Structure formats: structure tokens, C-alpha cells
Amino acid sequence: MTQNAKPILIAGGGMAGLLFALLLRQQGHHQVVLVEPMAMTLAEGPLSPSFDARSTALSAGTLSIFARLGLYETLLEDAAAIKTVEVSRKGRLGITRMRAEEEGVPALGAVVENRWLGQVLLSAVLQDTGIRVLAPNKVVAAKRLVEGYQVELEDGDTLEVSLLVAADGAQSSLRQSMGISAQYEDTGTFALVANVEILESHHNVAWERFLPTGPLALLPLSQQRLALIWMGPKDYIDELKALPDAALVEQITTLAGEDRIPPLGRVGGRITHPLIATKAVAQVVPYGVVVGNAAHTVHPVGGQGFNLTARDLSLLAEEVGDAQKPGELQVLERYIQAREKDQAMIRHATKWLPDLFRVEFGPFAHTRQLGLVALDLWPSLRTAFAQRAMGVRHV
Numbered sequence: 001m002t003q004n005a006k007p008i009l010i011a012g013g014g015m016a017g018l019l020f021a022l023l024l025r026q027q028g029h030h031q032v033v034l035v036e037p038m039a040m041t042l043a044e045g046p047l048s049p050s051f052d053a054r055s056t057a058l059s060a061g062t063l064s065i066f067a068r069l070g071l072y073e074t075l076l077e078d079a080a081a082i083k084t085v086e087v088s089r090k091g092r093l094g095i096t097r098m099r100a101e102e103e104g105v106p107a108l109g110a111v112v113e114n115r116w117l118g119q120v121l122l123s124a125v126l127q128d129t130g131i132r133v134l135a136p137n138k139v140v141a142a143k144r145l146v147e148g149y150q151v152e153l154e155d156g157d158t159l160e161v162s163l164l165v166a167a168d169g170a171q172s173s174l175r176q177s178m179g180i181s182a183q184y185e186d187t188g189t190f191a192l193v194a195n196v197e198i199l200e201s202h203h204n205v206a207w208e209r210f211l212p213t214g215p216l217a218l219l220p221l222s223q224q225r226l227a228l229i230w231m232g233p234k235d236y237i238d239e240l241k242a243l244p245d246a247a248l249v250e251q252i253t254t255l256a257g258e259d260r261i262p263p264l265g266r267v268g269g270r271i272t273h274p275l276i277a278t279k280a281v282a283q284v285v286p287y288g289v290v291v292g293n294a295a296h297t298v299h300p301v302g303g304q305g306f307n308l309t310a311r312d313l314s315l316l317a318e319e320v321g322d323a324q325k326p327g328e329l330q331v332l333e334r335y336i337q338a339r340e341k342d343q344a345m346i347r348h349a350t351k352w353l354p355d356l357f358r359v360e361f362g363p364f365a366h367t368r369q370l371g372l373v374a375l376d377l378w379p380s381l382r383t384a385f386a387q388r389a390m391g392v393r394h395v
């Protein structure tokens with residue numbers, strides 16, 4: 001590729017920003033600048049909110065992106081493979097099971113704690129001399145130039161960049177600076193997240209239980225633990241968060257099914273997340289692109305958000321990598337046109353899915369048997385579900 005005098009600047013050092021910096025470097029870009037308001041040191045790990053106490057289910061596709069970056073082995077040092085997904089619904093007999101061997105793959109995906117994901121990404125970024133990390137620092141203003149953007153940083157510095165990448169989260173101020181508005185949909189629901197010790201092996205099974213209040217997922221983690229993600233109305237989630245350990249364990253065991261999941265031990269720190277769907281009304285402008293949570297924040301049902309972003313960024317890096325002028329609108333439009341279908345499908349599927357759980361009868365009742373994580377880990381199922389949920393295919 002032709003070298004550009006001006007760098008590409010990524011605002012935001014969360015999952016999306018760090019991954020995109022590495023993908024750009026893989027495409028041969030020599031000048032990438034990454035700006036993040038929180039400290040980014042290996043001693044402490046990245047302090048970005050992306051890397052809180054959550055865990056992320058990575059699909060096989062996302063793992064192959066990490067493999068291309070040479071990070072797969074390191075990532076798997078502290079991750080648990082998903083070999084089976086078991087989906088069940090309270091009040092309904094039967095379990096839907098998906099097994100890696102039946103799909104002819106070694107694993108359906110892997111679950112990794114966000115902190116470890118952050119360490120792996122950040123250590124690769126810091127080792128790369130072609131990425132200039134400015135942290136703690138912040139983009140405070142961005143002005144369009146004839147060819148590029150002029151960016152003002154909190155420390156008073158200004159930079160001229162060939163492409164401005166807004167990876168600054170759902171409340172993105174950079175998105176606004178680019179003149180792009182966003183639609184927000186507050187679902188009124190929250191997710192409770194915690195790690196739970198198990199007294200017997202999980203055998204690499206991900207359990208997904210659909211309750212009338214919302215979905216409860218227990219994902220396999222390294223070191224004899226499960227990652228709990230329990231979604232429901234705010235009051236219900238607040239009550240669960242406040243329960244003593246023993247009472248919470250009893251609730252999980254009773255609702256997830258004592259005969260299905262391994263006996264549970266201690267519960268780690270609990271955090272809650274509001275579930276607000278966000279959609280940028282546009283994702284590209286001349287010399288600017290909006291990615292990750294800033295572009296689309298979807299319901300965590302199905303573990304879709306970061307996997308969708310990884311697919312976006314992989315293509316964006318390729319398009320930009322081939323271009324003489326990476327910020328040119330026709331380059332960015334080629335990217336967004338190619339990504340529209342996948343983004344729309346995930347948006348619709350994750351919007352519909354929680355609603356479907358609340359419907360007791362009706363044509364979609366049995367689609368509740370379809371999996372959370374499974375939707376992303378098993379593309380054919382995801383496609384089939386999305387088609388059904390959107391009414392494209394009859395059940």
C-alpha cells in the first residue's frame with residue numbers, strides 16, 4: 001500500500017479500538033495513533049470500561065481473526081472452549097443440544113474474561129512500534145479538512161489525520177463531531193454479570209435457560225468457573241444482585257436445573273449493565289468512520305456485539321488497507337455496503353429474541369429453544385433463527 005503522510009487515528013482503546021489498530025498494522029499501515037482516556041499499561045492492564053468483570057463468548061470466526069493476528073494461542077492460555085451448547089426453557093420439556101463434533105469443528109467458540117482479552121490485545125498493541133498509544137488522553141474536538149480531519153487532544157496537541165475512527169463507545173462524542181446522530185432504545189432491562197466457582201467440571205458446556213423474566217446463561221470459564229449472565233427487568237436484577245451468595249446460588253441452581261449444571265461454589269464480584277440498544281444513523285462520512293459500540297450496541301442475548309464488531313473491523317481494515325486514500329468516501333461506502341446485511345440481521349435477531357421469550361403461545365413459541373450463544377457460534381442456526389424471527393422463513 002501507499003504510505004500516507006497523515007496517520008489513521010482511532011479514538012477509543014476498548015475492544016474495538018485495540019483490535020482495529022492491530023488489524024490495520026496487519027494490512028501494512030505504518031502510522032496508527034490510538035487515543036484512550038484511561039491508562040493503558042501492562043502492569044495494570046487496560047482500564048477501559050471494555051475490560052471490566054464481564055466475559056465474552058467469542059465465535060469461531062472471531063477466533064480465526066485472532067489466529068491471523070498471531071494471538072490465538074495466547075488468548076487460549078486463559079479461556080475455555082465451548083464444545084457443547086445446551087438450551088432449555090423453563091416450563092417446557094426437552095433440551096436443544098449442539099455439539100462441536102457434530103459440526104465437524106474442534107470447538108464452537110471460546111469464552112474469555114474481558115480482562116484477559118484486554119491484556120492480550122494491549123500487550124500486542126504496545127509491542128507494535130507502528131502504533132502510537134496516547135493514554136491517558138482524549139479527543140476533545142474534531143474538525144473536517146479538505147482531505148482528512150484535524151483532531152484536538154485533551155493535552156492541547158493537535159493532529160492531522162487521514163482517517164478518523166470513532167471507537168469511543170455507545171455515547172460517542174466523536175460520532176456527534178462527525179455530524180452523525182444515534183437512535184437509542186432503552187429496553188428497561190439489565191444484565192447481572194458474575195463469575196461462579198464450580199465444584200465439578202463444566203465439560204466445556206454452555207448452558208442457556210430461557211426464563212419468563214429473561215435469559216440466564218452460564219458459560220464455561222477457565223479455572224473451574226462459570227460466567228453468569230442473567231438478564232431481566234431492572235428491579236428483578238437489582239434484587240438478585242443484592243442476594244447473599246448462598247441464596248443467589250440456590251436461585252441459579254433451581255432455575256437453571258440442578259440436574260443439568262455442576263454444583264456451584266462461591267460467587268465473585270457482581271456487576272450490572274443497563275441494556276440499551278444504540279444505532280448510529282450513519283457509520284461513514286468523508287474521512288470518518290464509526291465502529292463498535294459507537295456504531296451499534298446490541299442486546300447481549302446471543303453474545304453478538306463484539307463478534308459483529310470483529311467482522312466489521314476485519315473488512316474495514318482490508319478495504320482501507322488497499323486504498324490510496326483510506327478516508328475517501330467511496331472506500332468507506334464500499335465497506336458499509338458490504339456490512340449492512342450482517343449488521344441488520346444481528347440487530348433484528350437480538351431485538352426479537354428477548355421479546356419472543358415473553359410470548360407464551362404463537363407461531364414463534366418454539367424458537368425460544370434456540371440458543372443465546374448458539375446464535376452466533378453456529379451460523380446456520382443463526383441464519384435460520386433470524387429468517388424465522390423476521391418472518392422471512394415460515395416455522
Ligand SMILES: Cc1cc2nc3c(=O)[nH]c(=O)nc-3n(C[C@H](O)[C@H](O)[C@H](O)COP(=O)(O)OP(=O)(O)OC[C@H]3O[C@@H](n4cnc5c(N)ncnc54)[C@H](O)[C@@H]3O)c2cc1C
Nearest residue numbers: 012014015016048050057139168169292293303305306307
Ligand atoms: C453484559 C454484556 C455481555 C456481553 N457479552 C458479549 C459476548 O459474549 N460476546 C460478544 O461478542 N459481545 C458481548 N458483549 C458486547 C461487547 O461487550 C461490546 O461489543 C464491546 O464492549 C464493544 O467495545 P467498544 O470498544 O466498541 O466500546 P467500549 O467498550 O464502550 O469502549 C469505548 C472506549 O472509548 C473510550 N473513549 C470514550 N470517549 C473517548 C474520547 N473522547 N476519545 C478517546 N477515547 C474515548 C472509552 O474510555 C472506552 O475505552 C456484551 C455486552 C454486555 C453489556
